[in-house]
Amino acid sequence: MSIQMLGTKLGMSQVFSESGERVPVTLVEAGPLTVVQVKTSASDGYDALQLGYGQRKTTFKSKPLQGHFKKAGIRPTRALRESRVSGDEVAKHKAGDRITLDTLFAKGDWIDVTATSKGRGFAGVMKRHGFRGKNQSHGTHETERHGGSIGMHTEPGRVWKGHGMAGQMGNKRVTVVGLEVVDVRPEENLLLIRGGVPGSTRSLVMIRPSVRRKKKRAAAAPAKAG
Numbered sequence: 001m002s003i004q005m006l007g008t009k010l011g012m013s014q015v016f017s018e019s020g021e022r023v024p025v026t027l028v029e030a031g032p033l034t035v036v037q038v039k040t041s042a043s044d045g046y047d048a049l050q051l052g053y054g055q056r057k058t059t060f061k062s063k064p065l066q067g068h069f070k071k072a073g074i075r076p077t078r079a080l081r082e083s084r085v086s087g088d089e090v091a092k093h094k095a096g097d098r099i100t101l102d103t104l105f106a107k108g109d110w111i112d113v114t115a116t117s118k119g120r121g122f123a124g125v126m127k128r129h130g131f132r133g134k135n136q137s138h139g140t141h142e143t144e145r146h147g148g149s150i151g152m153h154t155e156p157g158r159v160w161k162g163h164g165m166a167g168q169m170g171n172k173r174v175t176v177v178g179l180e181v182v183d184v185r186p187e188e189n190l191l192l193i194r195g196g197v198p199g200s201t202r203s204l205v206m207i208r209p210s211v212r213r214k215k216k217r218a219a220a221a222p223a224k225a226g
Contacts, residue, residue: 004083005030005104005207006053007191009115009199015182015192025182025192028205032189033099036072036080040090047090051099053204054078072096079204102186109181110213114206115199119171129164174198177212 007030015023037050056076058066069076072095093099105111125131125147136144147166150159176197183192191207199205 002209003033003049003085003089003099003104004051004081005099005101005191006033006051006079006081007031007205007207008054009197009201009203009205011201012196023182023194024196025194026197028191028193028197028207029189030105030191030207031099031101034074034077035093035095035097035099036069036074036077037095038090038093039082041087046084047087048082048084049090049093050080050082052077052080081206100186101189101191102184105181105184105191105207105209107181107183110210111179111181111193111207112175112177112210112212113179113193113197114173114175114208115197115203117170117172117174117198118200120169122167123169124166125164128166128169131164178210 007028010027010029012024012026015025017023031053034052035049036052039046039048039050041047052069052074054077056078058076061069061076065080066076074096120127124145126133126145131147133145134140134143134148147164150163150165152158152160179197180194181191182194184190185192197205
């Protein structure tokens, strides 16, 4: 388990590789983070770091949170998240420590990005699930974009759970795995990620080392003889 970085999605751009390839990238202003609280298995039952990102006016926080930040001697932050880490990692930090981008990621790393996707409102089955729709001929009337029959025969006589229907689209927690770090610019707190990441501009994103890529590398590594 490793520390999870918090950041703000700034939008998309492009860079050129050394070979001249045009690479689409998402710009993320990541960190610095402030350690607000250290949790240990002895006192809290598990090891974790409570991390704060950004700045926020005190009046925007509830009284309990104001007291929480005051106890730690830290100004209120925009976001407050817990990151599960190992006991050895917890021992390296204390409240008030700052964690910068270059201490967690480097160019060429594989990462997973979690954020809240863009809300699309109430959407039909064609937009939400990619249904083909009905023929727009041979008597089809006002139902070209409908989902068709959802019923069953007498047995089992019900609609199966998870059947694609119209409804709320987006505005959900989404994780995209296996993205590549194209560049790290610590002087600007800027992370360049190949491709797109979930969320709208200025939304909060959470970044961690990719678990799936580690598993793939471990599986591909040749076994040691003897």
